[in-house]
Amino acid sequence: QQNVQQSPESLIVPEGARTSLNCTFSDSASQYFWWYRQHSGKAPKALMSIFSNGEKEEGRFTIHLNKASLHFSLHIRDSQPSDSALYLCAVRNRGSALGRLHFGAGTQLIVIP
Amino acid sequence: GGIITQTPKFLIGQEGQKLTLKCQQNFNHDTMYWYRQDSGKGLRLIYYSITENDLQKGDLSEGYDASREKKSSFSLTVTSAQKNEMAVFLCASSLQGAPGNTLYFGEGSRLIVV
Numbered sequence: 001q002q003n004v005q006q007s008p009e010s011l012i013v014p015e016g017a018r019t020s021l022n023c024t025f026s027d028s029a030s031q032y033f034w035w036y037r038q039h040s041g042k043a044p045k046a047l048m049s050i051f052s053n054g055e056k057e058e059g060r061f062t063i064h065l066n067k068a069s070l071h072f073s074l075h076i077r078d079s080q081p082s083d084s085a086l087y088l089c090a091v092r093n094r095g096s097a098l099g100r101l102h103f104g105a106g107t108q109l110i111v112i113p
Numbered sequence: 114g115g116i117i118t119q120t121p122k123f124l125i126g127q128e129g130q131k132l133t134l135k136c137q138q139n140f141n142h143d144t145m146y147w148y149r150q151d152s153g154k155g156l157r158l159i160y161y162s163i164t165e166n167d168l169q170k171g172d173l174s175e176g177y178d179a180s181r182e183k184k185s186s187f188s189l190t191v192t193s194a195q196k197n198e199m200a201v202f203l204c205a206s207s208l209q210g211a212p213g214n215t216l217y218f219g220e221g222s223r224l225i226v227v
Contacts, residue, residue, distance in 0.1 A: 004155070006155075009153075032213055034215070041220065041221075042220055043117070043203070043217075043218040043219055043220045043221070044156075044203070044218045045217075045218070046215045046216070046217075049213070049215065051213055088155065088156065090216075100158065100161065100171075101156075101158075101216060103148075103155040103156040103157075104155050105153055105154055105155040106155055
């Protein structure tokens with residue numbers, strides 16, 4: 001059974017800071033990894049995904065994956081107040097073609113102007 | 114782009130009552146899901162469906178029923194509402210067939226049990 005853990009639970013940073021969010025998973029067969037972002041009262045939306053070891057950058061956001069360490073992370077450069085949201089990491093196992101995702105409990109990020 | 118519509122946004126019921134949440138999607142996606150979101154516990158899968166009239170249990174299916182009447186709609190019924198069940202219920206959909214497919218979510222329905 002997949003166990004997905006996120007840290008920290010919450011984070012308060014000043015505008016312009018670099019922010020790092022962490023996610024660990026337990027199943028070494030995991031192959032597909034997402035970060036979702038959920039603004040208060042809104043739908044979670046996929047922010048970034050990564051399917052192979054290494055790093056992927058999209059604008060101010062960078063995702064790192066290290067499968068051997070069972071760890072992936074999201075880094076936000078020049079954090080903005082609009083980045084304030086709940087960040088959820090999600091993992092899908094190899095062969096799970098039916099789309100079943102396992103989610104972490106989330107990190108609540110607050111960016112102070 | 115498409116949209117997922119969940120109704121009602123707030124559902125208030127009495128303890129022991131049977132309550133139903135509805136979800137519609139216009140993405141033409143094959144697979145639909147119901148997740149429960151509790152504060153501090155992330156999203157937990159209740160039921161999912163890979164096609165019309167198909168139902169698959171998730172990790173939290175006890176106390177719930179689901180129905181996939183047609184490709185675009187997926188309903189979730191709380192069979193006997195309990196106060197410890199107050200949470201946000203999220204509907205999602207995705208294309209079938211590739212594990213890299215992203216899930217798209219609705220804004221959620223909040224269940225309040227009095």
